Amino acid sequence: MENLDLKQMSAMVDIIAEEKGLPKETVLDVIEQAIAAAWRKDNGDRDMNVRAVLNTKTGEADVFVSREVIEDELAYNPSTEIPLKEAKAIKKDAKIGDQIEEKHIVKDFGRVAAGTAKQVVIQRLREAENDAVLAAYEDKVGKIVTGTVSRVESRLVRIDLGRATGIMPRSEQIDSDHYSVGQRIKVYVKNIERGERGAQLILSRASAEFIECLFRQEVPELENGTVEIRGIAREAGRRTKIAVMSTVPGVDPVGTFVGGRGIRVSAVMNEIGEREKIDVINWSDNASEYIREALSPAEINKVDIDGKKARVFVSPEQQSIAIGKQGQNVRLASKLTGYEIDIELNKPVAKKKKQNVEDSLLSAIEESTEE
Secondary structure, eight states, X not given: XXXXXXXXXXXXXXXXXXXXTOOHHHHHHHHHHHHHHHHHHHHSXXXXXXXXXXXXXXXXXXXXXXXXXXXXXXXXXTTTEXXXXXXXXXXXXXXXXXXXXXXXXXXXXXXXXXXHHHHXXXXXXXXXXXXXXXXXXXXXXXXXXEEEEEEEOSSEEEEEOSSOEEEEEGGGSOTTOOOOTTOEEEEEEEEEEEETTEEEEEEESSSHHHHHHHHHHHOGXXXXXXXXXXXXEEETTTEEEEEEEESSTTOOHHHHHHOGGGHHHHHHHHHHOTTSEEEEEEOOSSHHHHHHHHTTTSOOSEEEEETTEEEEEEOHHHHHHHHOGXXXXXXXXXXXXOOEEEEEEOOOOOOOXXXXXXXXXXXXXXXXXXX
């Protein structure tokens, strides 16, 4: 077999598996895929459904081509279909819809086919190795890890995590962050995306979950259940609102998260950048009270709720505070509470005209005269 020694490849299965840290079955499957691809290159076309079986003891390989049985006298694709009459010559009890496999003994490949096989082996082994490494990170999903910036691109940042490399898309980055190669940063492992090109580790610093994990590192009361996070609304790099509650009477949840002299919330802000402000508020099961808290630091006069809509009344001097810069405060409050919030001004109450003493006396005299 020109430029493709099957016996040598058979002997290398165990060595490659140990070197790459992959199961022997995975390496064998990769080599068989390569043999099938090479055979298809020399003897068939890309539409063919081909599989190969390699005997690691003898170093010999067989190829099986599968075709679907169709009715006789119909137009068909000989690469993927076979008429019933021809199928019966191969398998007597064949019927329409069956898959018929034809066996071919692998003898030799041309130079081009051998090159194709080598490329398939290299690519598939790299993908399998990457999948195996990422599988080891499945228990890290939903957690914070520390990595090193290995490459900064226009649409993403690549982070070296040691055994694996993850990517942080533009949508998962904090706008105010500036990344440089070699920089050590904390990232949230959002998920593992699997596609045709293999698995990819997706990292984030812009998600609300990143904020929650940072607080979990700073607030031990979260782990023992003394306090809870009931909701987070975030615009990364600008502002975050986090609603908290206590499960133990007498414990101040907001004070617990802020910490003495603000040390806990400051630690979180140091990680995400001080340009992003964090509002820690009390959660309430009373919708009106929850909306009031969510709109802090604005002072609210009245809240009217109709379904999932809320009309919030404020004084003129509190209107801009309630709405926030470019509508940010009310937007985050709406996202946090789940209510569509409209900010309205209080209607001024008409004042009655005061009467002086003389007018009052005259009115009294006129009333008594009329009687």
